[in-house]
Amino acid sequence: MDAAGEEEFRRFVQARWNALVRTAYLLTGDQGRAEDLVQQTLVKVHRRWDHISRDETGGGPYAYTRAALANESASWWRRRRVAETLGEVPAHADRATGDVYAAYDTRDEVARAVLALPPRMRAVVVLRYFDDLSEAATADALGMSRGSVKSQASRGLERLRTVLAQTNGAPERSLS
Structure with missing residues (x-):
C-alpha cells in the first residue's frame, strides 16, 4: 500500500x-x-x-x-x-420516580440480555437495531438472506422481551 x-x-x-x-x-x-x-x-x-x-x-x-x-x-x-456465563445480576430495588441511574440500569439489563443471545442472532440484533442497518444491509453484512435476517431479528426480539420480563418480574415490554 x-x-x-x-x-x-x-x-x-x-x-x-x-x-x-x-x-x-x-x-x-x-x-x-x-x-x-x-x-x-x-x-x-x-x-x-x-x-x-x-x-x-x-x-x-x-x-x-x-x-x-x-x-x-x-x-x-x-x-x-x-x-x-455472566455473573449473577443483582436484583434491583424498586426505583423511585426520580432515579437518576434508572437509564443506566436499563441499558445494563438490555446489554446483558443481548449477550445471552446466540452469536448469529446477536449479530443480527446488534446490526439491525443498535447500528440501525436495514434488513438488506444486515443481510449483506452477514452473508444471509433477508428472510433469515427477519426471522433471526424476530426471534431475537422475542427472547429479549422474555429475558427482560423475567429480570424485572414484570409484564413483557415492547422492544420494537
Whole structure:
C-alpha cells in the first residue's frame, strides 16, 4: 500500500474507532475483548484496504469493516465453543420516580440480555437495531438472506422481551 493509502486508512480508523468498538462491545460484552476484536478486524481490513477503498458498490470501507467485525465475532464464538456465563445480576430495588441511574440500569439489563443471545442472532440484533442497518444491509453484512435476517431479528426480539420480563418480574415490554 502506498503512503496515500496508509494515510487514508489511518484517518478512517481515527474517525470510526469509537463506533466500531461500541458495536464490538455489543457483540462481545467485554470492553477488552471488543477492542481486541476491532484490532483483529482492522488488521484484516488493512490487508485489503486498496480493494475496499476503491469499491464503490459495497457501501464503502465502514460498511465492509462493520460486516467483517460481525463475521469475525461470530467466528470467534464458533471457535471458542465454550459457553460463558455472566455473573449473577443483582436484583434491583424498586426505583423511585426520580432515579437518576434508572437509564443506566436499563441499558445494563438490555446489554446483558443481548449477550445471552446466540452469536448469529446477536449479530443480527446488534446490526439491525443498535447500528440501525436495514434488513438488506444486515443481510449483506452477514452473508444471509433477508428472510433469515427477519426471522433471526424476530426471534431475537422475542427472547429479549422474555429475558427482560423475567429480570424485572414484570409484564413483557415492547422492544420494537
